[in-house]
Amino acid sequence: MLHTDREREREMESKIEAATGKLVVKKVGGKSTVTRCFSKYPLKFIIPNKVGSSETDAVWVYTLTYGGGIVSGDSISCEITVADACTAVLTTQASTKVYKSLGSKSSEQILEKQIFRVVLDSSLVIVDWITSGRHESGEKWDFELYRSTNHIFLEGDQPLFLDSVLLEQGSITNIAERMQDYQVIAMVILLGLASPWENAV
Numbered sequence: 001m002l003h004t005d006r007e008r009e010r011e012m013e014s015k016i017e018a019a020t021g022k023l024v025v026k027k028v029g030g031k032s033t034v035t036r037c038f039s040k041y042p043l044k045f046i047i048p049n050k051v052g053s054s055e056t057d058a059v060w061v062y063t064l065t066y067g068g069g070i071v072s073g074d075s076i077s078c079e080i081t082v083a084d085a086c087t088a089v090l091t092t093q094a095s096t097k098v099y100k101s102l103g104s105k106s107s108e109q110i111l112e113k114q115i116f117r118v119v120l121d122s123s124l125v126i127v128d129w130i131t132s133g134r135h136e137s138g139e140k141w142d143f144e145l146y147r148s149t150n151h152i153f154l155e156g157d158q159p160l161f162l163d164s165v166l167l168e169q170g171s172i173t174n175i176a177e178r179m180q181d182y183q184v185i186a187m188v189i190l191l192g193l194a195s196p197w198e199n200a201v
Contacts (some may be wrong), residue, residue: 001124009161017054021045021078025059032059032086042066042074058087064097072101072108084119095131098143109145116152118160123192127151132176132183140183141167143177161189 020043022038039045045062049062065074081089098110108165120126133139145168152161165185167175 005087014149019077019079021063021076023061023080023088024083025081025086027085032057033086034059034061042070042122043076043078051089058089060089060091062093066095069097069099070110071099084179096126097134108143109147110143111145111147113149114151116150117155118152118191119155121193124152124189125191126189128184129184129186132179135183141179143167144169150187150189152189161191163187180190 005079018043021039022036023034023038023045025032026035027033029034034047037045037047042065044066046062046064048060048062054059058095060082063078065076070076080088101108112128114126114128116124116126128150130146130148132141135145145146146166148165150161150163153157165187167179167185185195
């Protein structure tokens with residue numbers, strides 16, 4: 001079984017090599033602006049004209065998936081480049097739902113990997129979280145495997161932050177039993193100059 005899981009993971013990682021989205025943010029007329037935007041199924045980008053105060057120089061990008069969530073076989077890979085002196089926010093309109101495959105009692109493997117490459121004077125905020133599921137449908141940590149990997153590298157591929165979260169059904173205890181009454185796992189990372197965060201924390 002372990003050998004099969006590794007094979008499936010390698011297969012999913014190979015699929016990610018084909019990018020489903022690409023965004024480039026650069027300064028245009030003194031403002032952060034999306035200069036390139038590409039996406040294909042199952043990913044879609046929405047870039048509203050106005051979000052928040054007009055005095056804030058930031059591009060907001062919402063990611064959507066067709067059908068209102070992720071289904072079995074979906075593979076999403078996107079590359080986002082934010083140029084010097086620019087600000088971009090990548091988020092979703094609501095929580096991303098993962099649906100069970102047909103004939104399955106639980107969701108299958110969910111693999112997420114985010115790689116950030118920053119320069120010394122960059123600022124970065126990451127909020128990565130997962131809930132136990134749709135409680136009204138009786139779900140509670142009802143999936144075979146969840147792995148979330150977040151890597152941050154400085155210039156020259158110098159590792160700055162390497163982290164992985166793994167939840168996997170076991171032969172003795174399942175995920176719901178090990179999580180007990182906890183319904184959410186969340187990680188928040190603040191990286192960069194002190195001034196942007198000193199009034200927020």
